Amino acid sequence: MPADFADRTDFDNAERGLIARLEPGVIRRADGRVVYDIDKFGQAVQGECPDTVHPSLWRQGQLTAIQGLYEVTGGIYQVRGADLSNITLVESDHGVIVIDPLISAECAAAALALYRAHRGDRPVTAVIYTHSHIDHFGGVLGVVDADTSVPIIAPEHFMEHAVSENVYAGSAMLRRGMYYGGAALRPGPHGTIGMGLGPRGSTGSVGLIAPTVDIIKTGQEEVIDGVRVVFQITPGTEAPAEMNFFFPAQRALCLAENATHNLHNLLTLRGAQVRDPRIWSRYIAETVELFGDDADVAFASHHWPTWGQDNIRTFLSQQRDLYAYLHDQTLRLLNLGYTGAEAAEVIAVPPALEAAWHTHGYYGSVSHNVKAIYQRYLGWYDGNPAHLWLHPPQAAAERYARLAGGADQLVARAREFLDEGDLRFAAELASHAVFADPESAEAKDVLAQTLQRLGYGAENATWRNCFLMGARELRDGIAPTGLTASSGMAGALTVTQLFDTIAIRIDGPRAAGTALSVLWHFTDRDEHYLMELSNGVLIHHPTRHAPQADLTVTLTHPQLLALLATGSVEGIETSGDQSVLGTLMSLTDEPDPNFAIVTP
């Protein structure tokens, strides 16, 4: 039972309560650079679906392009389409509570200004972060100052997860994120149709203010400037620190990002740790139990709200069943001996769920989520020893070329599969051809054509972006990015996290013959850390004695940040062997923000 294109409920809900558009839908930095352009995205998805876009994705693209200030219910407003995520505004006794201030300060400020133009110049009385992902806190400095005294409310362990998820593997995630977000693609029939979860992410100023109020348990109630809120914590769902909450007076339920109008990711294509669909489903069931009888509207930090108790129950129970179904069926099959790839091929969501638009994989997909569940339980190895020690891509490619009778023959075979429409195998063969002979324009052309056609056929927005980014880089090369991972959040890292970021850049083979030690004394927190380099490894641990070290460094946490960011030693005192820090830094590597993906 396919979903019904004639059903316009989602469009009606996406436009319900419109107060005003953001006009123009272009948000700029102080220096004029555009950080967000929803108008360009909206124009790119107008009209009939072109034959280069999956019709279901085209529909989702049109829905996510809808932008403006909306009344959710009396006293609760949302600005949608001002970033990848939604900002929600809840009117309180003396002002307005902000839920999830978008990715960039510029976007959050523009959204707040649009709200104030229509609802009065209300001061911000509190900020709530629903969870620890950057599209829900990064723009906080657009709604309050860094030294604000208003409460900042978040689920417990928020800070730990907000900074840790993107730190250690940050550069790789950033580069892979360019693919899944379609960073270099123009919106439109031949480019990106957004991310399914929303349009695109903004590229303005990112910041973070640490929470001052922790939500630690379900049932916890807070009265925030006269507004009563009942919380449900949902750790380990869409984010490791996340929460839903209910406004009893407004009869409104905030679902954070636990239930949105798509099948979400259990493992994003930019890379992450696998989420737990079992827990996710159970928390949605608990949400229905806790608030299902009282909520007249449910809204989230992506997509449009759902109104009406019956509709909310249906929506939540289908979302609940969706994650549970993928989990249970994957486990059933893997216990029958299916590998992830095999299970992904045979699992389809049941017809009644498939008939609902919000279960479709615009962001997550059944295919990659099932493989993620396999990975969560059993890991990368599929159990077949023939796959235990495979050659890496380039070495394998050379052998495939030999098998085909030369690299040219391999390209020719790939083109045959492309012509037959077996795009999946054409991609596999053409990728071997590119890795066997990276200089071959013919090989790159066949692979680019194949990936382009895969992109045009994909219902999933992030799959489309990945395929089309691959095609683009094969044709035009890599467009270098000046971005670096998590630079806006370094100030929130602990000493251990900062030292770890040095340790994971040590070039092990080069450092293997060097031994050194540093005692770090932080005067602003009266802590000592002993750091030692031995066997190509840089370890550290807090110490309560003051052991002998080659070098002793006396400093503050901000001075460590400055040292790591710019090499500044201002205000830092040292005693002992002054060459130690220079030696240490000479043994580190710089991450490559532009590493090759579709070529060796």
Ligand SMILES: [Zn+2]
């Ligand atoms: Zn989000």
